[in-house]
Amino acid sequence: MDPLTFIAIFFCGVFLTAAMIFVPLIVGLFRWREVPGSDLLQNKKVFTDHDLLRALRIFESEWDTFFGYSREVHSATWSVKIRWVEDKHFQVPNHPDVYATGWVKDPSCIWVATRPDEDGHAQLHRTAFFHELVHIALYAEYGTFDADHEGNAEVAWQQAHHELVRVCKKRHASGDTALI
Numbered sequence: 001m002d003p004l005t006f007i008a009i010f011f012c013g014v015f016l017t018a019a020m021i022f023v024p025l026i027v028g029l030f031r032w033r034e035v036p037g038s039d040l041l042q043n044k045k046v047f048t049d050h051d052l053l054r055a056l057r058i059f060e061s062e063w064d065t066f067f068g069y070s071r072e073v074h075s076a077t078w079s080v081k082i083r084w085v086e087d088k089h090f091q092v093p094n095h096p097d098v099y100a101t102g103w104v105k106d107p108s109c110i111w112v113a114t115r116p117d118e119d120g121h122a123q124l125h126r127t128a129f130f131h132e133l134v135h136i137a138l139y140a141e142y143g144t145f146d147a148d149h150e151g152n153a154e155v156a157w158q159q160a161h162h163e164l165v166r167v168c169k170k171r172h173a174s175g176d177t178a179l180i
């Protein structure tokens with residue numbers, strides 16, 4: 001092997017090794033910025049990491065119990081981005097007459113009103129968070145948000161999904177930390 005070829009191969013090796021180390025690092029940094037619970041527009045945390053982590057773990061464990069394990073649902077649950085709206089409800093974008101406590105913007109983003117009480121204190125289990133997660137999970141599993149819920153237009157949302165939301169809220173409200 002002539003020296004030039006050796007040098008070229010050597011630097012290719014160095015470059016590839018550096019890329020293997022730094023590319024995942026940089027991608028990881030960007031993913032970190034999108035960690036569930038970060039308010040997308042205000043770039044701040046509304047609920048604590050602990051509260052959010054508990055909520056996500058409760059949701060995925062209850063989903064598994066109700067409907068069986070789904071890799072798609074777990075993946076969608078943990079990658080969802082949240083826009084917390086610190087109010088009782090909000091006007092749904094592009095629908096001037098529609099107010100909601102929760103809204104699915106797209107398959108990986110939900111808006112949730114924090115519904116603070118009179119002294120400004122908000123509790124995650126009082127919000128529509130688990131309800132909106134069901135929409136995200138249904139899309140991941142069946143390709144539909146089923147905005148019609150239990151109506152006839154779509155069949156993905158069943159009575160059991162309402163029950164799932166109820167159980168998740170109850171477990172979260174009880175301070176359940178068994179899964180963390």
Ligand SMILES: [Zn+2]
Pocket residue numbers: 131135147149
């Ligand atoms: Zn809904």
